[in-house]
Amino acid sequence: MSSYSNPTNQIDPSFSQDQWQSLIFWYLSVEQETINELEIALAEEDFHRLIVLGDQIYGHASSFGFERISFFGKKIELASIDKNTILLRGLISSLKTYIKYLLQRTERIF
Numbered sequence: 109m110s111s112y113s114n115p116t117n118q119i120d121p122s123f124s125q126d127q128w129q130s131l132i133f134w135y136l137s138v139e140q141e142t143i144n145e146l147e148i149a150l151a152e153e154d155f156h157r158l159i160v161l162g163d164q165i166y167g168h169a170s171s172f173g174f175e176r177i178s179f180f181g182k183k184i185e186l187a188s189i190d191k192n193t194i195l196l197r198g199l200i201s202s203l204k205t206y207i208k209y210l211l212q213r214t215e216r217i218f
Contacts (some may be wrong), residue, residue: 158188
C-alpha cells in the first residue's frame with residue numbers, strides 16, 4: 109500500500125505543484141492536530157469522540173489519496189466501537205509516527 113495514491117494535479121489541473129504541495133502539507137498538519145484530539149479522547153475514554161475522529165480521518169484521508177491514513181482512521185473507529193484501549197493506543201501511536209514521517213518527507217513526495 110503506497111503512502112500517497114493521487115499523482116500531482118489529479119484533483120485540479122489548475123493547481124501548481126507548489127500549491128498542491130502546500131495543500132498536502134496543510135492536510136497533514138490538520139491530521140497532526142487531530143491526533144492530539146485522539147490522545148485526549150483516549151485518556152478520557154471518550155469512545156464516542158474517538159469513533160467520530162476515526163471516521164473523519166477515514167474520510168478526509170481518502171479524499172486526499174492517503175489510503176494508509178484512511179486505513180488507520182477506519183481501524184481507530186472500529187477499535188473505539190469495541191472500546192479496545194490497548195489497540196487504540198497502538199493505532200494512535202502508529203498513526204502519529206506515520207504522519208510525522210510524511211510531514212518530514214513532504215518536500216520529497218512530489
